[in-house]
Amino acid sequence: MHDHxxxxxxxxxxxxxxxxxxxxxxxLHVTGSAIxxxxxxxxxxxxxxxxxxxxxxxxxxxxGQAYYQTCIRILEELAEAExxxxxxxxxxxxxxxxxxxxxxxxLGVMPLLIPFCQQHPEIELNMTFSDRFLDLFDEGxxxxxxxxxxxxxxxxxxxxxxGREKMVFCASPDYLARxxxxxxxxxLLKHRAILYERVDGSTKPWLFDAGDGHLDWRTxxxxxxxxxxxxxxxxxxxxxxxxxxPTWLIHEPLQRGELRVILPQLQPDGLALSxxxxxxxxxxxxxxxxxxxxxxxxxxxxxx
Numbered sequence: 355m356h357d358h359x360x361x362x363x364x365x366x367x368x369x370x371x372x373x374x375x376x377x378x379x380x381x382l383h384v385t386g387s388a389i390x391x392x393x394x395x396x397x398x399x400x401x402x403x404x405x406x407x408x409x410x411x412x413x414x415x416x417x418g419q420a421y422y423q424t425c426i427r428i429l430e431e432l433a434e435a436e437x438x439x440x441x442x443x444x445x446x447x448x449x450x451x452x453x454x455x456x457x458x459x460x461l462g463v464m465p466l467l468i469p470f471c472q473q474h475p476e477i478e479l480n481m482t483f484s485d486r487f488l489d490l491f492d493e494g495x496x497x498x499x500x501x502x503x504x505x506x507x508x509x510x511x512x513x514x515x516x517g518r519e520k521m522v523f524c525a526s527p528d529y530l531a532r533x534x535x536x537x538x539x540x541x542l543l544k545h546r547a548i549l550y551e552r553v554d555g556s557t558k559p560w561l562f563d564a565g566d567g568h569l570d571w572r573t574x575x576x577x578x579x580x581x582x583x584x585x586x587x588x589x590x591x592x593x594x595x596x597x598x599x600p601t602w603l604i605h606e607p608l609q610r611g612e613l614r615v616i617l618p619q620l621q622p623d624g625l626a627l628s629x630x631x632x633x634x635x636x637x638x639x640x641x642x643x644x645x646x647x648x649x650x651x652x653x654x655x656x657x658x
Protein backbone atom coordinates (compact mmCIF):
# COMPACT_ATOMS: atom_id res chain seq x y z
CA MET A 355 0.00 0.00 0.00
CA HIS A 356 2.73 2.46 0.95
CA ASP A 357 4.69 1.35 -2.10
CA HIS A 358 1.79 2.30 -4.42
CA UNK A 359 1.48 5.68 -2.72
CA UNK A 360 5.07 6.51 -3.47
CA UNK A 361 4.92 5.03 -7.00
CA UNK A 362 1.97 7.23 -7.96
CA UNK A 363 3.39 10.48 -6.59
CA UNK A 364 6.19 10.86 -9.14
CA UNK A 365 3.98 10.40 -12.25
CA UNK A 366 1.50 12.93 -10.84
CA UNK A 367 4.18 15.53 -10.02
CA UNK A 368 5.93 15.04 -13.35
CA UNK A 369 2.63 15.41 -15.24
CA UNK A 370 1.97 18.71 -13.48
CA UNK A 371 5.46 20.03 -14.16
CA UNK A 372 5.56 18.90 -17.80
CA UNK A 373 1.99 19.88 -18.55
CA UNK A 374 0.88 16.60 -20.17
CA UNK A 375 0.88 12.85 -19.70
CA UNK A 376 2.86 12.43 -22.92
CA UNK A 377 5.69 14.71 -21.78
CA UNK A 378 5.70 13.07 -18.35
CA UNK A 379 5.94 9.65 -20.00
CA UNK A 380 8.97 10.76 -22.02
CA UNK A 381 10.62 12.11 -18.85
CA LEU A 382 10.02 8.89 -16.89
CA HIS A 383 10.62 6.52 -19.85
CA VAL A 384 7.20 4.86 -19.65
CA THR A 385 4.09 4.97 -21.81
CA GLY A 386 1.51 7.74 -21.70
CA SER A 387 -1.10 5.13 -20.82
CA ALA A 388 0.91 4.11 -17.76
CA ILE A 389 1.06 7.71 -16.57
CA UNK A 390 -2.66 8.22 -17.10
CA UNK A 391 -3.52 5.01 -15.23
CA UNK A 392 -1.21 5.97 -12.35
CA UNK A 393 -2.86 9.39 -11.92
CA UNK A 394 -6.35 7.88 -12.20
CA UNK A 395 -5.44 5.29 -9.58
CA UNK A 396 -4.20 8.09 -7.32
CA UNK A 397 -7.44 10.08 -7.75
CA UNK A 398 -9.54 7.00 -7.04
CA UNK A 399 -7.63 6.25 -3.85
CA UNK A 400 -7.89 9.86 -2.65
CA UNK A 401 -11.51 10.24 -3.69
CA UNK A 402 -10.73 13.62 -5.29
CA UNK A 403 -10.13 14.82 -8.81
CA UNK A 404 -6.61 16.26 -8.98
CA UNK A 405 -6.35 17.25 -12.65
CA UNK A 406 -8.77 18.63 -15.21
CA UNK A 407 -7.88 17.11 -18.58
CA UNK A 408 -8.28 19.16 -21.76
CA UNK A 409 -7.09 18.45 -25.27
CA UNK A 410 -4.18 20.86 -24.84
CA UNK A 411 -3.08 20.78 -21.24
CA UNK A 412 -3.60 19.60 -17.68
CA UNK A 413 -4.99 21.99 -15.05
CA UNK A 414 -4.74 21.43 -11.31
CA UNK A 415 -7.95 21.49 -9.30
CA UNK A 416 -7.92 23.14 -5.85
CA UNK A 417 -7.49 19.72 -4.27
CA GLY A 418 -4.81 18.92 -6.80
CA GLN A 419 -2.89 22.09 -6.03
CA ALA A 420 -2.86 21.32 -2.29
CA TYR A 421 -1.82 17.70 -2.90
CA TYR A 422 0.88 18.78 -5.37
CA GLN A 423 2.51 21.05 -2.76
CA THR A 424 2.48 18.16 -0.27
CA CYS A 425 4.07 15.82 -2.81
CA ILE A 426 6.83 18.34 -3.57
CA ARG A 427 7.72 18.50 0.13
CA ILE A 428 7.74 14.70 0.37
CA LEU A 429 10.06 14.34 -2.61
CA GLU A 430 12.41 17.02 -1.27
CA GLU A 431 12.57 15.27 2.10
CA LEU A 432 13.32 11.95 0.39
CA ALA A 433 16.13 13.60 -1.56
CA GLU A 434 17.53 15.11 1.65
CA ALA A 435 17.32 11.73 3.42
CA GLU A 436 19.18 10.03 0.59
CA UNK A 437 21.89 12.69 0.80
CA UNK A 438 22.31 12.05 4.51
CA UNK A 439 22.55 8.29 4.02
CA UNK A 440 25.11 8.66 1.23
CA UNK A 441 27.95 8.66 3.75
CA UNK A 442 30.60 8.53 1.06
CA UNK A 443 29.61 11.97 -0.20
CA UNK A 444 31.19 14.43 2.22
CA UNK A 445 31.57 17.45 -0.10
CA UNK A 446 28.95 20.12 0.72
CA UNK A 447 26.83 20.60 -2.40
CA UNK A 448 23.36 21.43 -3.63
CA UNK A 449 20.89 24.21 -2.95
CA UNK A 450 21.11 25.86 0.45
CA UNK A 451 18.46 28.29 1.68
CA UNK A 452 19.47 30.83 4.32
CA UNK A 453 17.31 33.49 6.00
CA UNK A 454 18.99 36.50 7.63
CA UNK A 455 17.87 39.83 9.15
CA UNK A 456 18.07 42.72 6.68
CA UNK A 457 20.83 44.92 8.07
CA UNK A 458 22.69 42.38 10.19
CA UNK A 459 22.64 40.02 7.24
CA UNK A 460 24.41 42.60 5.12
CA LEU A 461 26.89 43.82 7.75
CA GLY A 462 27.52 40.71 9.83
CA VAL A 463 26.66 37.64 7.76
CA MET A 464 27.79 38.49 4.21
CA PRO A 465 31.49 38.94 5.15
CA LEU A 466 31.51 35.30 6.31
CA LEU A 467 29.50 33.95 3.39
CA ILE A 468 31.71 35.29 0.62
CA PRO A 469 34.74 33.10 1.53
CA PHE A 470 32.33 30.25 2.38
CA CYS A 471 30.92 30.30 -1.17
CA GLN A 472 34.42 30.55 -2.63
CA GLN A 473 35.46 27.50 -0.61
CA HIS A 474 32.38 25.47 -1.61
CA PRO A 475 31.67 26.10 -5.31
CA GLU A 476 29.24 23.16 -5.48
CA ILE A 477 26.79 24.93 -3.15
CA GLU A 478 23.97 26.97 -4.66
CA LEU A 479 23.15 29.57 -2.00
CA ASN A 480 19.72 31.21 -1.88
CA MET A 481 19.40 34.03 0.69
CA THR A 482 16.32 35.77 2.05
CA PHE A 483 16.83 39.13 3.75
CA SER A 484 13.88 39.79 6.06
CA ASP A 485 13.30 41.06 9.59
CA ARG A 486 10.26 38.78 9.87
CA PHE A 487 10.63 35.41 11.59
CA LEU A 488 9.92 33.13 8.64
CA ASP A 489 8.53 29.63 9.12
CA LEU A 490 11.48 27.41 8.24
CA PHE A 491 9.31 24.48 7.15
CA ASP A 492 6.79 26.44 5.08
CA GLU A 493 9.53 28.48 3.39
CA GLY A 494 11.91 25.54 2.90
CA UNK A 495 14.72 27.28 4.81
CA UNK A 496 17.76 25.26 5.88
CA UNK A 497 19.25 27.74 8.37
CA UNK A 498 18.04 31.05 9.81
CA UNK A 499 20.05 33.74 11.58
CA UNK A 500 17.76 35.41 14.11
CA UNK A 501 18.05 38.42 16.38
CA UNK A 502 15.56 38.28 19.24
CA UNK A 503 12.58 35.96 19.39
CA UNK A 504 11.08 33.54 21.86
CA UNK A 505 13.45 30.89 23.30
CA UNK A 506 10.76 28.19 23.45
CA UNK A 507 11.27 26.68 20.01
CA UNK A 508 9.63 23.37 19.02
CA UNK A 509 11.65 20.17 19.34
CA UNK A 510 11.81 19.94 15.53
CA UNK A 511 14.15 22.95 15.45
CA UNK A 512 17.75 23.13 16.58
CA UNK A 513 19.08 26.35 18.11
CA UNK A 514 22.59 27.66 18.77
CA UNK A 515 22.85 30.89 20.85
CA UNK A 516 25.68 33.20 19.78
CA GLY A 517 25.51 36.00 22.34
CA ARG A 518 23.61 39.24 22.87
CA GLU A 519 23.85 42.73 21.48
CA LYS A 520 25.61 45.51 23.38
CA MET A 521 23.61 48.74 23.30
CA VAL A 522 25.33 52.14 23.45
CA PHE A 523 24.31 55.78 23.24
CA CYS A 524 25.96 57.75 20.48
CA ALA A 525 25.94 61.02 18.55
CA SER A 526 28.06 62.75 15.94
CA PRO A 527 31.06 64.89 16.97
CA ASP A 528 29.36 67.93 15.39
CA TYR A 529 26.22 67.43 17.44
CA LEU A 530 28.19 67.02 20.67
CA ALA A 531 30.29 70.11 19.93
CA ARG A 532 27.10 72.07 19.33
CA UNK A 533 24.86 70.69 22.09
CA UNK A 534 27.41 69.47 24.65
CA UNK A 535 28.28 65.92 25.68
CA UNK A 536 26.00 64.59 28.47
CA UNK A 537 27.82 63.46 31.61
CA UNK A 538 24.86 61.74 33.32
CA UNK A 539 21.63 59.96 32.48
CA UNK A 540 19.69 63.05 33.55
CA UNK A 541 21.58 65.21 31.06
CA LEU A 542 21.25 62.53 28.36
CA LEU A 543 17.46 62.51 28.68
CA LYS A 544 17.37 66.25 27.86
CA HIS A 545 18.91 65.71 24.42
CA ARG A 546 17.11 65.24 21.10
CA ALA A 547 16.40 61.55 20.61
CA ILE A 548 16.32 59.73 17.28
CA LEU A 549 14.32 56.57 17.87
CA TYR A 550 13.47 53.38 16.01
CA GLU A 551 9.79 53.08 15.07
CA ARG A 552 8.22 49.62 15.28
CA VAL A 553 5.78 48.08 12.82
CA ASP A 554 2.81 48.99 15.05
CA GLY A 555 3.82 52.68 15.03
CA SER A 556 5.19 52.74 18.58
CA THR A 557 8.76 53.84 19.27
CA LYS A 558 11.39 51.60 20.83
CA PRO A 559 12.23 52.87 24.36
CA TRP A 560 15.76 53.44 25.56
CA LEU A 561 17.24 50.60 27.57
CA PHE A 562 19.09 51.06 30.86
CA ASP A 563 20.66 48.59 33.29
CA ALA A 564 18.73 48.90 36.56
CA GLY A 565 21.73 47.52 38.47
CA ASP A 566 19.92 44.56 40.03
CA GLY A 567 20.06 42.25 37.04
CA HIS A 568 16.94 43.79 35.53
CA LEU A 569 16.55 46.13 32.59
CA ASP A 570 14.79 49.47 32.72
CA TRP A 571 12.97 50.56 29.55
CA ARG A 572 12.29 54.29 29.34
CA THR A 573 10.04 55.96 26.81
CA UNK A 574 11.62 59.27 25.82
CA UNK A 575 10.44 62.25 23.75
CA UNK A 576 11.94 62.23 20.29
CA UNK A 577 12.85 64.55 17.49
CA UNK A 578 12.65 61.84 14.86
CA UNK A 579 11.37 58.23 14.62
CA UNK A 580 12.44 55.99 11.73
CA UNK A 581 11.41 52.43 10.90
CA UNK A 582 14.71 51.69 9.14
CA UNK A 583 17.94 51.28 11.12
CA UNK A 584 20.15 52.33 8.21
CA UNK A 585 18.23 55.61 8.01
CA UNK A 586 18.52 55.98 11.78
CA UNK A 587 22.31 55.67 11.58
CA UNK A 588 22.46 58.25 8.78
CA UNK A 589 20.35 60.71 10.78
CA UNK A 590 22.58 60.40 13.84
CA UNK A 591 25.76 60.71 11.75
CA UNK A 592 24.27 63.87 10.21
CA UNK A 593 24.11 65.46 13.68
CA UNK A 594 20.34 65.45 14.09
CA UNK A 595 20.33 63.95 17.58
CA UNK A 596 21.23 61.13 19.98
CA UNK A 597 20.37 57.46 19.60
CA UNK A 598 20.82 54.15 21.38
CA UNK A 599 21.91 51.45 18.95
CA PRO A 600 23.70 48.09 19.01
CA THR A 601 27.47 48.19 18.59
CA TRP A 602 27.40 45.85 15.57
CA LEU A 603 25.27 48.39 13.71
CA ILE A 604 27.52 51.41 14.30
CA HIS A 605 30.93 49.71 14.38
CA GLU A 606 32.07 51.20 11.06
CA PRO A 607 30.83 54.78 11.74
CA LEU A 608 32.63 54.62 15.09
CA GLN A 609 35.82 53.44 13.41
CA ARG A 610 35.59 56.28 10.87
CA GLY A 611 34.99 58.88 13.59
CA GLU A 612 31.51 59.73 12.33
CA LEU A 613 30.01 58.80 15.71
CA ARG A 614 31.14 58.96 19.33
CA VAL A 615 29.92 56.86 22.25
CA ILE A 616 28.17 58.79 25.02
CA LEU A 617 28.42 57.54 28.61
CA PRO A 618 30.41 54.41 27.65
CA GLN A 619 29.70 52.84 31.05
CA LEU A 620 26.08 52.40 29.90
CA GLN A 621 26.21 49.30 27.70
CA PRO A 622 23.22 47.06 28.58
CA ASP A 623 22.62 43.77 26.81
CA GLY A 624 20.16 43.92 23.95
CA LEU A 625 18.56 41.18 21.84
CA ALA A 626 20.01 37.68 21.47
CA LEU A 627 21.58 36.32 18.29
CA SER A 628 21.01 32.68 17.41
CA UNK A 629 21.11 30.14 14.61
CA UNK A 630 17.96 28.08 14.01
CA UNK A 631 17.55 25.08 11.69
CA UNK A 632 15.33 22.01 11.15
CA UNK A 633 16.97 19.20 13.11
CA UNK A 634 16.35 16.64 10.36
CA UNK A 635 18.69 18.63 8.07
CA UNK A 636 21.60 18.99 10.47
CA UNK A 637 23.46 15.91 9.21
CA UNK A 638 23.50 17.18 5.64
CA UNK A 639 27.09 18.17 4.78
CA UNK A 640 25.97 21.50 3.30
CA UNK A 641 23.97 22.45 6.41
CA UNK A 642 26.68 21.28 8.78
CA UNK A 643 29.27 23.36 6.89
CA UNK A 644 27.05 26.45 6.95
CA UNK A 645 26.35 26.12 10.68
CA UNK A 646 30.09 25.83 11.33
CA UNK A 647 30.91 29.08 9.53
CA UNK A 648 27.91 30.98 10.92
CA UNK A 649 28.93 30.00 14.46
CA UNK A 650 31.72 32.57 14.03
CA UNK A 651 29.20 35.44 13.90
CA UNK A 652 29.79 38.29 16.34
CA UNK A 653 26.97 40.43 17.75
CA UNK A 654 28.57 42.21 20.74
CA UNK A 655 31.41 44.43 19.56
CA UNK A 656 33.24 46.11 22.47
CA UNK A 657 33.58 49.90 22.27
CA UNK A 658 35.38 52.38 24.45
